[in-house]
Amino acid sequence: MHLVSRSSIIALVVRDSIRILQGQGYKATKPRKLVLEVLEETEKPLSPYDIKGILRARGKYLNHVTIYRILDLLCSLNLAHKMLSSGGFVKCSLDAIEGCHRFMVCQHCGAIREFADKELCQEENDFAQDFGFHTEYHLSEFSGLCSQCYRK
Amino acid sequence: MHLVSRSSIIALVVRDSIRILQGQGYKATKPRKLVLEVLEETEKPLSPYDIKGILRARGKYLNHVTIYRILDLLCSLNLAHKMLSSGGFVKCSLDAIEGCHRFMVCQHCGAIREFADKELCQEENDFAQDFGFHTEYHLSEFSGLCSQCYRK
DNA sequence: TAGCTAATTGCAATATTATTGCATTTAGTT
DNA sequence: AACTAAATGCAATAATATTGCAATTAGCTA
Known part of the structure; x- marks a missing residue:
């Protein structure tokens, strides 16, 4: 609808x-x-x-x-x-968190979706920080199957 | 040493x-x-x-x-x-977790380092799962300054 | 609304990066 | 040492990317 x-x-x-x-x-x-x-x-x-x-x-x-x-x-x-x-x-989706872009790419239909998640983003930054690395931005790409293609 | x-x-x-x-x-x-x-x-x-x-x-x-x-x-x-x-x-480092590769790229000196972190990896997969996405592998790239270049 | 100007686009030439089919060479085996 | 499938090199070509400059256009201003 x-x-x-x-x-x-x-x-x-x-x-x-x-x-x-x-x-x-x-x-x-x-x-x-x-x-x-x-x-x-x-x-x-x-x-x-x-x-x-x-x-x-x-x-x-x-x-x-x-x-x-x-x-x-x-x-x-x-x-x-x-x-x-x-x-x-x-x-990019406009609501993506500044400096952090997370994409999921379906291997089957090729569709991509962007997701913003403040918590996960923060966690990743903290992780990098532990190694003395100062993150400017980061990019994460998931490859797999979207819900629709998975069901088939 | x-x-x-x-x-x-x-x-x-x-x-x-x-x-x-x-x-x-x-x-x-x-x-x-x-x-x-x-x-x-x-x-x-x-x-x-x-x-x-x-x-x-x-x-x-x-x-x-x-x-x-x-x-x-x-x-x-x-x-x-x-x-x-x-x-x-x-x-890639040989101890990298299967299906999950995390890199930090220094914008200044260009050096890259790969890090494996099972927990963070799992968390990311769970996150994707919540959207009905079934992750085959994922890749995460941090861009910023390494500890050495940050000090300068 | 016409005219102005800096920003943007198109064009042509060129450079760089990537791919293909096939002949030659080589690693791993007998 | 000889054999064979796998891997490499070569030549040609295709695809992708970049540059400088002329022509056009969006956003102003009058």
Whole structure:
């Protein structure tokens, strides 16, 4: 039961991200909106050329250089992340805890989900601290099966 | 105070890794020993071409294709890992817990260290389980400053 | 709303990284 | 020493990433 449509959620999240960009002095350009939309819709790690292909299939053309630069920007602002497993990029959830990003990647359907957990995050930081290591940010990637794929 | 020399430790670790390879039916070839040595000595994430360069500087030549294939093999056996931050490869410590690898990467000196912690690992898996996610393995990467670089 | 300007994008050229099929070599065995 | 499957090297190619500069555009300002 959905109270709001998927597409309206996407539009909302994209708008939020754009607002963050603007808040940092970056412009709300068409290419940036397009890349954010694709990342938000797809929910799977995408390479720059994946994104280019998806957009082209919709009749939208973006130069690959532009996509590289947009992804760099999004990552620098923690609005996107580069995944280890695939090398692809994913959109971060906006409520992710600063400096701590935890992803689960389903080996079967490829879907990724991001989770924020303050406690676990703190514990990990403490753990590092015990080794005299001062953590700036950390990234955790789980690989396995999501609940739906596990049942099959 | 070192009771054993650094180089003898490296030799030992390399030999252990080679033994694991042989145990799985893979041959103990010169190129594989060379790549393992470099990874073990360097303690920093290295790209295939980094490895090629280091070896060439020592008068050893390996084709880059060979290095790619060796790194693939090592990763598939959990003897090496590809790091998120740099995309470079690092040697895994042999005592790392099955399915759970935790690295700390110093942003200043670039050194990486792997840590195994059964409890933290279990906690993370439980956390995933709560979301209905069944973890096959996970990888955690801390980025920050090591104790030495922090003091400066 | 037109015009201005810095930021952003597109383009072309190039560099870097990765992959493939096949001939040659080598480790581990007999 | 000879054999054989496995591993490496080579050449060609594909895919991915980067750079400098010209053209365009978003967000201002008048």
